[in-house]
Amino acid sequence: MATVSTPTAAVGVSEVLSNVALVNATITAASGVEQVKQVAEAVRACGGPDTFLQYLELVGSIRPDGPAAK
Numbered sequence: 001m002a003t004v005s006t007p008t009a010a011v012g013v014s015e016v017l018s019n020v021a022l023v024n025a026t027i028t029a030a031s032g033v034e035q036v037k038q039v040a041e042a043v044r045a046c047g048g049p050d051t052f053l054q055y056l057e058l059v060g061s062i063r064p065d066g067p068a069a070k
Contacts, residue, residue: 023036030036046052060066 027033027036030039043049043052046055
């Protein structure tokens with residue numbers, strides 16, 4: 001069984017529910033938990049969301065399905 005850590009007491013219930021809804025929507029959009037885990041690992045490996053987004057922009061501009069192709 002997977003271990004689930006709970007948010008700290010400093011986080012409000014509405015923020016927790018909002019984050020859970022965001023994660024759920026992301027899982028739905030990505031067609032599964034494993035895909036989202038892979039993205040989370042990529043974000044971590046890049047050093048955080050800001051750096052990941054820079055790499056995402058770079059790769060998106062190079063890929064044939066990126067913005068430059070449209």
